[in-house]
Amino acid sequence: MKENYEFKKDIAEGGLTHIHTEMSKDAILRLDEIGEYVAGYLKSEYFVVSDHLTSPHKEQRRSESEVREKIEEMLNKVDRYNKSRNRPKCISGIEANIISGAIDIPDVLLEKIDFVIASRHFPWGNEGPSKIAENLISAMRNPNVDVIGHIDRYVNTHIDWDSVFRTAETTNTFIEIGFDISPAQEILRMMSKYKILYTLGLDFHTFQGLKRRMPIDSEVITDFAEAKKIEKSRTPEGAELRREYLRESVGFGVLKKLIHLIKQLEANGISTDSIVNTLKLNDFLTLIKKPKRQRTL
16 A cells, blocks of 8 residues: 555646636635645645636526636636745646537637636537537547546447547547546547547545545545535635645545556556656646647657
8 A cells, every 4th residue: 555655646746637716616715725735735746727617508608708707817816826836836727618519618718728628518419429429529629629528428328439539649639537437447448549648637626526526534524514614614714624624535535546546547558657647847838838739748
């Protein structure tokens, strides 16, 4: 077990991707709280914020001007955070929606952001297997999309995964392996046949969400009704409890999950050498600033 934790430490010291802040409607942490957790417990050099600044629900869609304002707000928060401390560095990001093959944020806005995740969030209408694959492939061909998030979530049927992963290889689009729900072993084995780069995505929203997804043993907070109050509390006492919970229970759950996840990937032929957020900060930034067609490890 000691060797496993040392192995984990080497990987965690890269960075975390797919973290939601209070700018996502259903998330609860501020940038400074995330920074304390990432630096203090995992010793990571950087993290990528990936907020929902748009909604896949038609009745909640924002206009382009509203989305522009949200993106500018996010970029300003990231800039202020980075000016207030040296490490860990916060990298600007967003989780956009794949809707009918298109990204729900215009390219002119995506170009402003360092790291763009595109994800399907709901099974749309009468989407059949061919349409699901077509939509994923279309998103990968967008030069501003860096990674496809939780790729097989909401896919309740077999699709042409070979075409999807071949496109990921030819477009150099990263595929996210989720801490919460990683792809099925059959899909992992298919991925391993292609020269694909991956991210390990935390997709952290709330304590309760992480509790459902990870093996967290908490002596700090066992009553999740109380946890919900703490999540929303902006008092000094609430902030201190959130920090303690992140450090003592969420952190431990992430470590255990990471060990399990790495073993699962290697058992299915995927090397940790192909995981981009194991890179140190400067190497990670150099990679994502290149045009997609030039990205290799």
